[in-house]
Structure formats: structure tokens, C-alpha cells
Amino acid sequence: MASITLDHLAHAYRPDPRGPQDYQLKEINHVWRQGGAYALLGPSGCGKTTLLNIISGLVTPTTGRILFDGRDVTHLPTEARNIAQVFQFPVVYDTMTVRENLAFPLKNRHVPRADIVRRVEEIASRLDLSAVLDRKAQNLTADAKQKISLGRGLVRSDVAAILFDEPLTVIDPHLKWQLRSSLKELHRALDLTMIYVTHDQTEALTFADTVVVMHDGSVVQTGSPEELFLRPAHTFVGHFIGSPGMNVLPAEVRGRTAYIEGIAIALPSAYPALPPGARIELGVRPEFAELTRAGTGVPVKVRRIDDLGRTRIARIEIAGHAAAATVPEGLSIEGDAAGLKLEPGQIHIYADGARVAGEGGA
Numbered sequence: 001m002a003s004i005t006l007d008h009l010a011h012a013y014r015p016d017p018r019g020p021q022d023y024q025l026k027e028i029n030h031v032w033r034q035g036g037a038y039a040l041l042g043p044s045g046c047g048k049t050t051l052l053n054i055i056s057g058l059v060t061p062t063t064g065r066i067l068f069d070g071r072d073v074t075h076l077p078t079e080a081r082n083i084a085q086v087f088q089f090p091v092v093y094d095t096m097t098v099r100e101n102l103a104f105p106l107k108n109r110h111v112p113r114a115d116i117v118r119r120v121e122e123i124a125s126r127l128d129l130s131a132v133l134d135r136k137a138q139n140l141t142a143d144a145k146q147k148i149s150l151g152r153g154l155v156r157s158d159v160a161a162i163l164f165d166e167p168l169t170v171i172d173p174h175l176k177w178q179l180r181s182s183l184k185e186l187h188r189a190l191d192l193t194m195i196y197v198t199h200d201q202t203e204a205l206t207f208a209d210t211v212v213v214m215h216d217g218s219v220v221q222t223g224s225p226e227e228l229f230l231r232p233a234h235t236f237v238g239h240f241i242g243s244p245g246m247n248v249l250p251a252e253v254r255g256r257t258a259y260i261e262g263i264a265i266a267l268p269s270a271y272p273a274l275p276p277g278a279r280i281e282l283g284v285r286p287e288f289a290e291l292t293r294a295g296t297g298v299p300v301k302v303r304r305i306d307d308l309g310r311t312r313i314a315r316i317e318i319a320g321h322a323a324a325a326t327v328p329e330g331l332s333i334e335g336d337a338a339g340l341k342l343e344p345g346q347i348h349i350y351a352d353g354a355r356v357a358g359e360g361g362a
């Protein structure tokens with residue numbers, strides 16, 4: 001196990017980068033704490049795999065350093081980094097049994113036989129593979145093969161970190177939730193540093209204690225699932241996390257009031273430090289925006305109401321801008337006119353996408 005430090009790390013695939021636009025990974029400074037459960041979350045093409053490959057040694061960064069427990073490994077090859085990796089698609093030896101597959105990484109490192117037996121059985125049991133331990137891998141389903149790949153990643157106790165690159169892509173949907181919780185339990189039991197790359201917020205939020213959100217080659221926020229939900233540092237995080245995502249509306253802010261096309265919304269704090277000329281937006285999650293009767297709160301137009309089972313979500317317009325709100329139990333709306341009540345402490349103000357802290361709040 002190790003803590004992994006990314007020190008002023010940046011990467012451009014072209015050999016002669018001329019400016020920020022040439023970098024697929026913009027400068028990152030981050031410490032992956034020893035024993036932490038991390039997710040690296042972001043849409044396709046944001047740079048997740050590039051960063052993972054820099055950590056594992058498959059890609060050498062254009063600038064910056066990578067340190068394992070303070071030791072500079074930037075120019076060390078993968079084999080010298082003691083990293084385990086699990087990829088999207090199974091990497092198993094078909095002609096070996098499940099037991100032999102799981103034991104392989106340990107045998108290679110001359111781990112004592114008794115330790116191999118114990119560890120293989122522990123990992124097999126946690127991944128529900130005990131019943132097939134003596135079967136050849138080739139006859140197993142794609143799900144079982146991917147579980148073997150996960151097991152091969154998890155079986156070593158001496159690795160600096162385990163990197164998972166979208167490991168549940170090929171797994172049948174009904175098994176996914178089960179494996180997600182198995183991985184979480186495995187993390188608790190094995191005390192290893194785990195970095196889980198995904199574009200799926202549910203996978204990231206259920207697995208990780210700390211989620212690193214990437215957008216367009218940059219880390220836009222690092223925080224607990226709760227922080228990402230309650231205080232999105234960037235409008236992208238607000239959109240990307242949550243279902244539906246945060247409402248982001250163009251606004252003007254004067255004193256403790258925001259105006260959306262002239263409609264006043266009271267704010268809990270003032271924002272004297274908003275940069276002049278910046279694009280100002282108000283962000284509020286649908287969970288903190290409640291539909292009310294027409295004539296109360298902010299006037300809105302209701303486009304439709306979606307019944308999601310446990311909750312109802314109204315698709316609304318605020319001064320012509322699309323938004324979503326929660327419909328409280330028992331509220332019935334006649335026609336398309338309604339009101340909107342916002343929870344003041346859950347309103348955020350953004351300048352050019354970045355959250356601005358208010359001043360003098362309650």
C-alpha cells in the first residue's frame with residue numbers, strides 16, 4: 001500500500017504542446033491517501049484513462065511528477081510500480097482453473113504456499129467464486145470471468161494500489177449492484193488503496209469515500225459523495241451528479257438577491273466578490289426546489305410532472321428557462337401555473353462555472 005502523489009502533473013499526447021488547448025490532462029495536484037477508496041468520475045474523453053495510465057506507468061506525463069510514498073516513480077515502468085489493474089474486459093487464462101488464475105499473481109511473487117491457499121479462498125469467497133474454484137475458466141460466463149479478473153487484482157496484499165478501469169462494463173446489470181457492494185466490503189476488509197474509474201455516478205458514489213470529478217482534462221472537484229451533492233464546486237458537477245442534475249439558471253446578483261430575468265430570489269448571503277464580466281449563474285438542486293400553489297413563491301410554468309415512484313419531479317420553466325422541482329406529496333396543480341419555494345441555504349452562485357462562496361451568511 002502506498003499514498004500516491006500527483007505533483008503538478010499534466011499530459012499532452014502531442015510531443016510539442018503549444019498551449020493549454022494541446023493538453024489532454026491539465027495540471028493536477030492531488031494525493032491519493034493510503035488505504036483510500038477513490039472514484040475517478042467523468043464523461044467519456046475527459047482524461048480518466050490517461051490519468052490512470054500515468055499512475056500505472058503506461059504513459060509518461062509531459063510535465064510533473066508522480067510519487068509513491070514520497071518516492072519519485074515518474075520514469076519507472078509498470079512492473080517496477082507494484083500496481084494491480086483490472087480492465088473493462090476479463091484478463092484470464094482460459095486453460096487454468098479459477099484457483100490457478102487467482103493464485104497466479106501470488107505464485108509469480110513466490111508467496112508461501114499456505115498463504116496462497118488462504119488468500120485465494122478468502123478472495124474467492126468474497127466474490128462468490130468458491131463453488132467454481134476447480135473449474136477451468138474457459139467454460140465460465142463472461143460475468144464469472146470478470147469476477148476472476150477482479151480477484152486477480154485483489155489477491156495481492158502488497159500492492160501500492162489497485163486500479164479499476166470501468167470494471168463492471170461487461171457485467172450483467174442485475175449482478176452489478178451486488179459486485180459494487182462486494183467491492184466496497186473488500187475495500188474495508190483488505191485495507192488497500194483503490195482507484196475506481198467510471199463514467200457512472202452510481203458506481204462512483206456507492207464505491208468511493210472520495211470522488212475525483214474530471215471534466216475536459218481537469219479535476220473540477222474532489223470530495224465525498226455528500227459534498228458533491230450539497231456543494232457542487234462547478235456547474236458541471238451539479239449537472240453530472242444527481243438525477244435530474246442541478247438546475248443552473250442565468251442570474252444577476254445584487255446584494256442578497258439574485259434576479260433571473262428580473263424575477264427576484266432571496267439569497268442567504270451577499271456576493272461582493274463576483275468577478276466583473278463573468279457569466280453568473282444560480283444553481284439549486286431539484287431536491288431543494290419545491291413546487292407550491294400558484295401565487296406563492298417564485299412564479300413558474302409547469303410543463304409536465306414525472307412520477308418516479310417514491311417522488312414526483314415537475315419539469316418547469318422559470319422565466320423561460322427549463323428547470324426541475326420536487327412535487328410535495330398531496331400537492332395538485334391545476335393548469336400550468338405554479339409557484340416555487342427554494343431552500344435558501346441550498347442555493348449556490350457560480351461565476352464562469354465555478355462556485356463562489358457567499359459572505360455574511362446566516
Ligand SMILES: Nc1ncnc2c1ncn2[C@@H]1O[C@H](COP(=O)(O)OP(=O)(O)OP(=O)(O)O)[C@@H](O)[C@H]1O
Nearest residue numbers: 013014024042043044045046047048049050051199
Ligand atoms: N494515444 C492517444 N493519442 C492522442 N490522443 C489521445 C490518446 N489517448 C487518448 N487521447 C485523447 O485524450 C483525451 C482523453 O482520453 P481518455 O481516454 O483519457 O479519456 P477517458 O475519460 O478515459 O474516456 P473513455 O472513458 O472514453 O476512455 C481524449 O480527447 C482522447 O481522444
